[in-house]
Amino acid sequence: MCELIRRSLGLFCLAVGFSAFAAEPVFVPKAAKVTDNVYAIVGPLGQRSEANAGLNANYGFVITPNGVILIDSGASAHSAAMLEKTVKEVTPKPIRWVLNTGSQDHRWLGNGYFAGKGAEIHAMAGSVKTQKASASQQLDNLKRFVGAQLVGTAPRQATEVHPSPERSLVIDGVRIQWIETNAHYPGDTMIYLPDSSVVFTGDLVYVDRILGILPQSNVRKAQAAFQRLVALNAKHVVPGHGRVTDIAQAKRETGDYYDFLIKNVGAAARNMDSIGETLDKFAKPTQFMHLENFGELHRANMNRVFTDFEANP
Numbered sequence: 001m002c003e004l005i006r007r008s009l010g011l012f013c014l015a016v017g018f019s020a021f022a023a024e025p026v027f028v029p030k031a032a033k034v035t036d037n038v039y040a041i042v043g044p045l046g047q048r049s050e051a052n053a054g055l056n057a058n059y060g061f062v063i064t065p066n067g068v069i070l071i072d073s074g075a076s077a078h079s080a081a082m083l084e085k086t087v088k089e090v091t092p093k094p095i096r097w098v099l100n101t102g103s104q105d106h107r108w109l110g111n112g113y114f115a116g117k118g119a120e121i122h123a124m125a126g127s128v129k130t131q132k133a134s135a136s137q138q139l140d141n142l143k144r145f146v147g148a149q150l151v152g153t154a155p156r157q158a159t160e161v162h163p164s165p166e167r168s169l170v171i172d173g174v175r176i177q178w179i180e181t182n183a184h185y186p187g188d189t190m191i192y193l194p195d196s197s198v199v200f201t202g203d204l205v206y207v208d209r210i211l212g213i214l215p216q217s218n219v220r221k222a223q224a225a226f227q228r229l230v231a232l233n234a235k236h237v238v239p240g241h242g243r244v245t246d247i248a249q250a251k252r253e254t255g256d257y258y259d260f261l262i263k264n265v266g267a268a269a270r271n272m273d274s275i276g277e278t279l280d281k282f283a284k285p286t287q288f289m290h291l292e293n294f295g296e297l298h299r300a301n302m303n304r305v306f307t308d309f310e311a312n313p
Ligand SMILES: [Zn+2]
Pocket: 057, 104, 203, 240, 241
């Protein structure tokens, strides 16, 4: 939640992180069956902390005849081991393939742990590019939130790199359609499993909490990717953050919000309206105000969209 504030107000975020930690229960990841052989591990909605080991995002796995495909590898070797333990509660099969949906710390910094146990690490080219560019900064930032839990974590990018923007592949009999979204970070992706009608959206979709627009985010690409998501017509949606859901909730809490930002804030910037008046005018969209983190993020989100559309009308 503090991600975007962190850059400009590091101290403030540390304070928030600390007070949240004081009352935060220790997070024990649990597997929840989505359908057939597909499972989700839903992380908490708040900021990274020692109590949640940086697993404040969603993960998933697919049990195949000869092993397990893990979707996203955790924020450190420490948290990767936690995910591995969670998978073991469901199946004794080894994690043989790891797929990264994106480049944020908690999506890929556990790669080295699984590679060390012989897993193949897969990602799309755009994600790998962003991972490489941001690895050292991510480790520095994450250290402030999870401290000693980072010991033993070495950034390790995928060895199986798939060309963007879209790729179909089969892993141990499981068909995978891999689609670039570029929503939250450049090179972000979603992973669709047509045989079980499940889509892991990565940070394209947030439910239960408001999504964050970062300087690196692209709301126009996110809107286009959301339309692509809708066209997949998947029965089960595992969002980047929030409960496992369907496309209707994803649309209400994410797709409609992208539309809202573009239609109102983007249009105002194109129209060269005043930024202050625009942010005030759209400060209270009742359809999104119930979402967690709304108070902290909505105005900053609008600010980012306004600036983006001003520079690229
Ligand atoms: Zn995220």
